[in-house]
Amino acid sequence: MAKKNCYAVITADVVKSRSVEAFRRTRDKKLREVSAMHQQQHVILSPYAVTAWDEFQAILSKPEYIPRIILDLRRHFYPLRLWIAVGLGAVSDAHKKPINLYAGGESFERARKAADRLKESFSKYPVFTSFESGNPEFDTIANAIYRLHDSLIDRATAKQWATINAQFKATRQETVARRLALDTSTVSRNLKRGYYWQMVETRDAVEKIIGFFF
Secondary structure, eight states, rough: GGGOOOEEEEEETTTGGSSSTTTTHHHHHHHHHHHHHHHTTTOOSOOOOEEETTTTEBSSSSSSGGGHHHHHHHHTTSSEEEEEEEEEEEBBBSSHHHHHHHHHHHHHHHHHHHHHHTTTOOSSOOOEEEEEOSSSHHHHHHHHHHHHHHHHTTTTHHHHHHHHHHHHOSSSHHHHHHHHTTHHHHHHHHHHTHHHHHHHHHHHHHHHHHHHHH
């Protein structure tokens, strides 16, 4: 249960979905996999609900899970790019399923506002993550961190993402090297050039920041 009746809602949009071959099948397969993982970990209240052709949503069990879920969605959906909007606040009927039929409230409204801001962004560089919480101090911090974070991970290659995903599963670089049939030095280089360590530090730091504010 979220503290102080504060819930987090994530709304994700697949960027340029119309150009993705067999998009519906690809979307549904990835959503089934990530829903099963996140439900098993008890970090979402119900499976991800498709709310439009290229959009899906979930209510998180705790706001602190936001950075973990953002990272999971990015690495599991790659090579698809996602706009990820986060809204924090109250939610009505949070435990009813499906959430796109029953749930509502300011957290959903704020997630929609953050999503609209992403799609209308005229930034000089790509912006893929947006927070709207009703707390200007938190929003400034979180949005600044993720603008920098997203600029880095947007450069990661397919081979680097494969190594990163294997590292999350195995934790030891020697194990990753065996599984991917690579030298340990190549694994280390892929992790470094793919910004794995920055991903992990961002996830852990923002989790603590969210815990402080909410």
